[in-house]
Amino acid sequence: MKLNELFFSIQGESSSMGLPTVFVRFTGCNLRCSYCDTTYAYFEGTRTTPEEIFRRIEEYGVRRVCLTGGEPLIQPREELQQLLDLLGGNNYEVSIETDGSIDIERVKLRPKQRFVLDIKVPSSDMHTYMDFDNLKRVVPERDEIKFVVGNEEDYLWSKEIIRRYEISPERGYRLLFSPVYGVLEPRTLAEWILQDEWDVRLQVQLHKWLWEPGKRGV
Ligand SMILES: C[S@@+](CC[C@H](N)C(=O)[O-])C[C@H]1O[C@@H](n2cnc3c(N)ncnc32)[C@H](O)[C@@H]1O
Numbered sequence: 624m625k626l627n628e629l630f631f632s633i634q635g636e637s638s639s640m641g642l643p644t645v646f647v648r649f650t651g652c653n654l655r656c657s658y659c660d661t662t663y664a665y666f667e668g669t670r671t672t673p674e675e676i677f678r679r680i681e682e683y684g685v686r687r688v689c690l691t692g693g694e695p696l697i698q699p700r701e702e703l704q705q706l707l708d709l710l711g712g713n714n715y716e717v718s719i720e721t722d723g724s725i726d727i728e729r730v731k732l733r734p735k736q737r738f739v740l741d742i743k744v745p746s747s748d749m750h751t752y753m754d755f756d757n758l759k760r761v762v763p764e765r766d767e768i769k770f771v772v773g774n775e776e777d778y779l780w781s782k783e784i785i786r787r788y789e790i791s792p793e794r795g796y797r798l799l800f801s802p803v804y805g806v807l808e809p810r811t812l813a814e815w816i817l818q819d820e821w822d823v824r825l826q827v828q829l830h831k832w833l834w835e836p837g838k839r840g841v
């Protein structure tokens with residue numbers, strides 16, 4: 624597998640926002656989102672084994688890991704599975720940030736492991752690459768489905784996807800809405816959600832408020 628960086632920080636996204644977490648950022652991505660804040664992970668990295676990554680994770684005293692990138696699901700399948708099995712066997716809680724274009728059943732999750740599945744919206748320029756069959760593969764009470772929106776068109780598009788694929792909160796799906804940092808005011812998104820009386824989770828990237836927005840390794 625190719626590792627870009629491994630660091631210990633406060634989880635800035637998803638329903639575990641605020642919790643201390645070890646981040647494993649893999650190298651390489653199959654998409655190129657217009658707003659991507661992690662372009663340094665497209666190529667830079669070092670070949671590393673799952674055992675070595677696990678050893679480095681174990682140096683920290685917290686059993687919570689976020690696998691991200693780049694796109695984690697394009698790493699070699701067997702090695703990724705090996706890492707998930709090592710973490711699963713040692714009682715780690717794991718979230719896997721994935722871009723929505725890769726079959727999430729490429730790997731088999733253990734208990735306490737979940738996907739945070741992005742659905743890329745029109746302003747990302749990557750919405751045509753989505754594998755919507757993933758919406759049949761997500762486990763509603765386990766996984767989270769995330770929309771990172773940059774404008775009102777994105778928000779309306781997301782609502783239509785939720786209606787069309789029947790992934791509403793009423794059906795048990797856990798939905799996240801995040802503004803594209805520096806593009807859409809969090810308050811504007813908050814007001815749209817309240818106007819719709821919608822049971823979805825608004826999230827901002829907490830780490831960008833805690834540290835310099837462009838800082839690596841946090
Ligand atoms: C860098 S990506 C890596 C994982 C995977 N490639 C994906 O896109 O889900 C991690 C998360 O950061 C989000 N993200 C990237 N750039 C962002 C930005 N400028 N503002 C808000 N969220 C952003 C992505 O949408 C994704 O949910």
Ligand SMILES: Nc1nc2[nH]cc(C(=O)O)c2c(=O)[nH]1
Binds near residue numbers: 634635661691692
């Ligand atoms: N603190 C912090 N939380 C995060 N949650 C998801 C991240 C990511 O880049 O995928 C991330 C990140 O880069 N930093």
Ligand code: SF4
Binds near residue numbers: 654655692693694
């Ligand atoms: S899929 Fe994730 S890592 Fe890849 S370009 Fe988009 S935001 Fe960046």
Ligand SMILES: [Mg+2]
Binds near residue numbers: 661
């Ligand atoms: Mg990030």
